[in-house]
Amino acid sequence: MSDEALPGHVRLRLDLSYDGKDFSGWAKQAGGRRTVQGEIEDALRTVTRSSRTYELTVAGRTDAGVHARGQVAHVDLPEELWAEHREKLLKRLAGRLSRDVRVWRAQEAPEGFNARFSAVWRRYAYRVTDHPGGVDPLLRGHVLWHDWPLDVDAMNAAAERLVGEHDFAAYCKKREGATTIRTLQRLDWERDASGVITATVRADAFCHNMVRSLVGALLFVGDGHRPVEWPAKVLAAGVRDSAVHVVRPHGLTLEEVGYPADELLAARNLEARNRRTLPGSAGGGGGCC
Numbered sequence: 001m002s003d004e005a006l007p008g009h010v011r012l013r014l015d016l017s018y019d020g021k022d023f024s025g026w027a028k029q030a031g032g033r034r035t036v037q038g039e040i041e042d043a044l045r046t047v048t049r050s051s052r053t054y055e056l057t058v059a060g061r062t063d064a065g066v067h068a069r070g071q072v073a074h075v076d077l078p079e080e081l082w083a084e085h086r087e088k089l090l091k092r093l094a095g096r097l098s099r100d101v102r103v104w105r106a107q108e109a110p111e112g113f114n115a116r117f118s119a120v121w122r123r124y125a126y127r128v129t130d131h132p133g134g135v136d137p138l139l140r141g142h143v144l145w146h147d148w149p150l151d152v153d154a155m156n157a158a159a160e161r162l163v164g165e166h167d168f169a170a171y172c173k174k175r176e177g178a179t180t181i182r183t184l185q186r187l188d189w190e191r192d193a194s195g196v197i198t199a200t201v202r203a204d205a206f207c208h209n210m211v212r213s214l215v216g217a218l219l220f221v222g223d224g225h226r227p228v229e230w231p232a233k234v235l236a237a238g239v240r241d242s243a244v245h246v247v248r249p250h251g252l253t254l255e256e257v258g259y260p261a262d263e264l265l266a267a268r269n270l271e272a273r274n275r276r277t278l279p280g281s282a283g284g285g286g287g288c289c
Helices: 034-046 079-085 089-096 152-160 211-223 230-238 260-274
Strands: 009-018 067-078 102-108 121-129 164-169 183-191 197-202 252-258
Touching: 009 034, 034 089, 034 102, 034 164, 067 079, 089 102, 089 260, 121 211, 152 164, 152 183, 152 197, 152 211, 183 211, 197 211, 211 230, 211 252
Parallel strands: 067 252
Antiparallel strands: 009 067, 009 102, 121 197, 121 252, 164 183, 183 197
């Protein structure tokens, strides 16, 4: 996966969003399943009248049912193709894509930009309500209903103990050869006036099921089924705990991806490719949310 476009090509940064309800995740899959990557690549091939598919690289692969408001991808197009279509590309994509996925911006990326490896953080939000009447019908596709009252202060107290660089193997679905060491930069909860409680989760990267597993553990603290200390004890144990539930995907949204200044892109790409270990650790598995 190169940090530079091939000779004669231009690298584009794409900013996009999608409702994940009817997608089988971001990444293309065998068997004809509908995915975000497949949908955009097909539309791009059609509107540019190309004989080949130009593959997208994404900042963070999302699972089936997970939404994105601030997703970022890059694609390398031949210079002559970009010159021909640049002025009307967004409008043509809007006319071709289904209404549950939009590309908002397509612009030439700075030298060394890689949507995945240049990112310094990803920010997700998970939304839940404990209202006894359930979820507002207009929000039902984006908010989880938890049918026990939730103590937000208790969830925040538990969350504080998870922030920092740790091996999150206990909260990740293991993938052979990938590390589960991550730096969790922010994890906190806030209840708004309507009663929706939003978890803001920011890290340099996430491994598979990490956000939804963390949310599941903290909800158990919030409803009184587990003590405040429990999620940190699970983390320290370093193994999957059957009591940690992976909550449903529809409450999760990728909100934003952060990148460094242009002159720091090359250094960030190198750092992100290095396999991380903690003192006395050999690493683990990895993936996304």
